[in-house]
Amino acid sequence: MHSDYKTKIVGFKDFVFRKSLWVFHFGGASCNNCDIEILDCLTPRHDLERFGIMLVGSIRHADVLLVNGSINMRDRDRLLELYDQAPKPLLVVAIGACGCTGGIFAEGITFAGPVDKIIPVDAYIPGCPPKPEAIIAGVARLAGRKT
């Protein structure tokens, strides 16, 4: 149900994502390192905002959904709900080993599947945690810019 918008509005999508990207950050059952590195991107050394990329407080304002951490059973429904609330088109980025595959927690008893089993994912930024440089490169490349 979530995948058909993609094929229909490719041109529109290109148009939308050429502008500043607003990012919403969803931290699942993570170890925080990914969360901290995402916040770190905003601070003076990395300064993500120079690309017009901004963290926003509500999914309804967002162009990009960053998901990090393994998703446990409790997070799963909330992630789905957020995805439904988000304005489309939406880019979904899975961050970290946990976001991409479940990482070290994939064998855990509460694991509900890596992000791409739950919602469609446009990009993966692997690493445990990925460096801020990698996160910025990933998001900026998604936006079709040269980093």
Add this chain to the structure above:
Amino acid sequence: MGRKTLIPIGPYHPLQEEPELFKLYCDGEIVTDIKWETGYNHRGIEKLSESKTYDQVFFLVERICGICSTSHPFAFANAVEEIAGVEIPDRAKYIRTVIGELERIHSHLLWVGLAGHFLGYNTVFMWAWKYREPVLDLFEMITGNRNSYAMFKVGGVRRDIENHKIPAIRKEMSVIRKKIDLLTGAVMDDPVIHARTKGVGVLTKQDIIDYAAVGPTARASGIATDIRKDDPYAAYPLVNWKVITAQEGDVFAKAEVRLLEMYESVSIIEQCIDALEKLKEGDVSLKINEIPAGIGMGRAEAPRGEVFHFVVSDGSNSPARHKIRAPSYTNIATFRKSCIGQTIADATLSLAAVDPCYCCTERMAAVYDNSTGERILNAGELIKLSLERTKEIRKSVAGHE
């Protein structure tokens, strides 16, 4: 009014070991009750640990919490080494201590930044995090990664800090000391920060004892509990340092304790690298072939308090049972004491003082509960409340905007 407001904080608290959903029940501006829910971050680590070998468990416990990613391996190593009955080489002890203290500096800086952000002092946030970067660079130089250092193993550490790296660490320490001076000056002398944090979220000595709070939270209320002194491990008994305490128990005292603790950490690191220079390079781990059956307890002082690991070994190559208790587990319960009766703007600050994270506030949504008519504030409104409060105080302090 008469209508009760429910403010959820959370559910995702990325900077804690246990992300929670806090519900503040408010009557007008005053918080009347607080409740919390857990489970959003449950990953089944204790169970997972039983399926991993002792070597692998280090990588797992490191990922319990990204900020305390030394404390958990530290405590686990202490527990397993107690079972094995080994004493690690001195060089490994010093290296472990250096890593542990570097972590404390970066964690406290992170806290100062977030607290500043929440007070409406975004400059403090940006500066503190900027000063944190050199610490992460040191980590990268020593361990190869900015976070999750993978330094620990049973019987020692995985990598040596070679002597040729020591001058760089020493230089960085003197730089960091100056930066802490700057931050401490900015926080201690600011009348607005005084007005916002003094007498807010007070925890008395008795409260700390009742709730068994640990770490800086307890030390700010005059209880000198510190595992590094109470149950010495690694190189802490070999170096000179003192436990920082304050008496007031309010948010300001907690900030003060953390800021002053960073000086102690810098001095511990300096003493450790001096000692490292005198020891033989390369002698950093013991070869341990088997872990006998038995039980072991390991404790370590994380930036937020005592981390406790309990390991049962049945003589195989993985733990038979592994129990973990993180400091926030007890510290969180103190919210009932520090928040109830406060205004919302102050309560959120009291929550921050214990050192949870406000990334959570980026994930709140404004919702009206139809059945009860309870209104749920969102993150933006919450921060705005706090910002307005600071602005008012700033106005009255300076006499103008």
